[in-house]
Amino acid sequence: GAGVSQSPRYKVTKRGQDVALRCDPISGHVSLYWYRQALGQGPEFLTYFNYEAQQDKSGLPNDRFSAERPEGSISTLTIQRTEQRDSAMYRCASSLAGTGYHEQYFGPGTRLTVT
Amino acid sequence: DQQVKQNSPSLSVQEGRISILNCDYTNSMFDYFLWYKKYPAEGPTFLISISSIKDKNEDGRFTVFLNKSAKHLSLHIVPSQPGDSAVYFCGAGGTSYGKLTFGQGTILTVHP
Numbered sequence: 001g002a003g004v005s006q007s008p009r010y011k012v013t014k015r016g017q018d019v020a021l022r023c024d025p026i027s028g029h030v031s032l033y034w035y036r037q038a039l040g041q042g043p044e045f046l047t048y049f050n051y052e053a054q055q056d057k058s059g060l061p062n063d064r065f066s067a068e069r070p071e072g073s074i075s076t077l078t079i080q081r082t083e084q085r086d087s088a089m090y091r092c093a094s095s096l097a098g099t100g101y102h103e104q105y106f107g108p109g110t111r112l113t114v115t
Numbered sequence: 116d117q118q119v120k121q122n123s124p125s126l127s128v129q130e131g132r133i134s135i136l137n138c139d140y141t142n143s144m145f146d147y148f149l150w151y152k153k154y155p156a157e158g159p160t161f162l163i164s165i166s167s168i169k170d171k172n173e174d175g176r177f178t179v180f181l182n183k184s185a186k187h188l189s190l191h192i193v194p195s196q197p198g199d200s201a202v203y204f205c206g207a208g209g210t211s212y213g214k215l216t217f218g219q220g221t222i223l224t225v226h227p
Contacts, residue, residue: 042205045215091158095213106160107158108157109158
């Protein structure tokens with residue numbers, strides 16, 4: 001079956017612009033996660049949803065970052081007034097459930113470059 | 116404060132030999148651990164997991180060992196193959212919360 005998909009795969013934007021990154025999870029997966037990964041590092045948690053409810057947003061760096069999953073499926077991570085330090089790989093993952101022993105399946109990521 | 120650490124940035128192994136990748140954690144609330152493999156230009160792929168009620172889990176050539184008292188886990192790959200060359204990430208989580216905390220990764224190179 002289809003895995004987690006993310007779009008766009010690459011995004012170059014100018015400092016100060018807003019960007020929206022999209023994630024389409026595996027069909028039937030209840031939980032959806034956003035991570036950010038710097039070069040040479042592991043993924044770093046940003047936020048996650050069970051269905052449409054945002055369960056934990058403790059990893060969002062500041063209030064320029066927000067995420068939504070209005071119908072419990074596709075999710076959008078929005079970064080307002082982008083800054084150069086926002087440049088990173090943004091990864092989405094999904095799992096059958098948010099608690100218990102459930103592995104997370106990752107998408108290919110969106111490489112964001114802020115110039 | 117890095118709660119999950121992979122202290123070896125890289126590991127080089129001969130084909131057919133054993134590869135051992137290590138991971139240490141500090142948070143005693145973690146009770147679920149996973150290993151992911153990542154090839155260039157791809158997302159991390161789930162490899163194997165273990166819960167804290169076990170000390171070993173095996174899947175084919177891959178075995179994960181958990182030492183709770185030492186807060187240490189390791190991934191053994193036997194025998195190693197050139198196709199195993201990738202970055203390996205250790206991840207840890209709790210069954211009562213969703214997020215995973217990852218180590219920095221170890222680059223494994225298996226030489227033919």
